[in-house]
Amino acid sequence: MAFSERVARLKSSLIREILAAAQRPEVMSFAGGLPAEPMLPKVEWAEMPASMGQYGMSEGEPALREAIAAEARALGVPCEASQVLIVSGSQQTLDLASKLFIDPGTEVLLEAPTYLAALQAFQLFGADCIGVPQEADGPQIDALRQRLEQHKPAFAYLIPTFQNPSATRYSEAKRDAVAALLDEFGVTLIEDEPYRELVFDEGSATPIVSRLRKASWIYTGTLSKTLLPGLRVGYLIATPDLFPYLLRLKQSADLHTNRIGQWQALQWLGSEQYKGHLAELRAFYRLRRDAMQQALLEHFADLADWQVPQGGLFFWLTLKQPLDTRTLLNPALAENVAFMPGEPFFIEPDRHPGHLRLNFSHVAPERLGEGLRRLAAVIRQAQAGMAA
Template identity: 50%
Template structure:
């Protein structure tokens, strides 16, 4: 092209997820690749009561009743928060984009878990972030390592997914949450806490937002309705400490004026109804069964090939492979067997922390397909490991 584009476009990486998702959505493919909720569990959408009042332009901050319900829900989790600190977003992805707009210039240092959410990496990278990774351990990130990295890199913010992390499934202990908050308070470092999976919980675990433990550090908390209702509506939200909020609202306004009102109206009705808790309980029951099915299948087929823990919530298993397999190459082979997974490589913010891994979604396929798919996948991976052994 002869014309100039922004430097931003040079940082648009090849759209691996897009390409993979397109292939995996072909009929007949058993896909563990995406993070799709099960469509058969989604609530019926009934807009009759709210359609007429959702036609005109609305407020950039979102519908007042929905904001109040969200603030009430967050306070119930321990995050004291007023409705005027809540912004409704066009999906939680927009919350990530607004955080990028708010904080990141070219070269701005950002600390993140390693591995972390791929689409957050892509989004922050477009704004020019310089990434520094905090290796994830069983209990979360190490607070001492966090402090050392803050002192060394002076990040604009720390991006964490403490509950049922994507891709690792890790859920921080309460002690780790408190220790992380103490380091952030001590150093005055802003926290961006991404919490889209918090209501998908299958075993008891600590889920208090880290933001709830902050006393001084600025914070942005990102929430989602996509995983528990209907992602096609594109309604998420964020809450923030008061000083950041006016900036974020202006950036939201210049991004898309406001979020679709019809989805907000339906959610306002649904989450205030008795149906909501029933729906969550049913969804979690089904997902727990699928998690258990995948866990049993993995024990049967992947012992010796990989290491993993069954996640206490969320949507994913994260398999650390014991041999150094090229997982992108393995994916190509898997697709010829009509089974798909997400290669681990792109989830790492920096190259030298990478290890060979797979992310497997368990919410979308039925238990029968999970059984069948894990069997197929183990054959593919076994072949790839043999090849790695022969050529290595």
């Protein structure tokens, strides 16, 4: 069978395999990024007009595009509804952006670590990925300047607010510095913000796209983390030089996003009910974050370092004594514990051993301590084996 060249770059998805293993009910899973089941809001469908069953526009529902543009403007993103494209979950933004920008060998700039599924999508299209080391308050600015001086990336893909996996929230100063550098070098920014609304500790985080003066940009978000991921409704907002191409690529990919999910999203976006739901969600996840922090202090204080995440869904642990955390997966699953190894979040996995991504939204607090105790034991045993 003669497949395309890109199929050779199609990785078997570690995430899918881990999540499949984690679906056994006895498994305590810190692996996924799923919303907690009890926090999925009850939704009503009775009022949906029959016309939502018909074909729709590739751009998305006009009223939803207006609502998303209004929310974005309130965040400081300068945009009109005409710049909003409704996508089938924000994963699709990565596919469309890859098609727009990436030929085999095209350079793209990413945080190190970065979102695994973005890295895989860009690599599938043949991108030559360049990493910028991440610090507690955002990317190393000197490294970013050096990369921009030495390379010609088609775009920079950044997740500045509660990054997956590192949970980093860029500081104001770094947001400004990044924007200034992208303007200086004329590099397009793709800013991915799935976790913006899942904030537990207040603080300013105006999007970087709102600080750009010249560079083109795509800003992308989703309803999956705050409403219902099963709707598969996300969006992108793009500068007018990019929008028409993204629209045609969207049409070629799947004609348009399902309208029933779009209609449901519109019932919530900007409503008092949604504000109330977001407040409940933050309170719920804050408690789980705090419970995880307590349990980590108990079981991991001597094993790893970490920052307390101010938002999002993950803790990012750095082992004091690094080892390839992929080797821990099977022993952990044998103890009915699932987690996400850190290596695949890096462009060169083998050069970045010793990180674990732990989701805190899914495991119920009463099982948390036991799950982390078992995971710590697996790590201790592996490290003892290394020392031996």
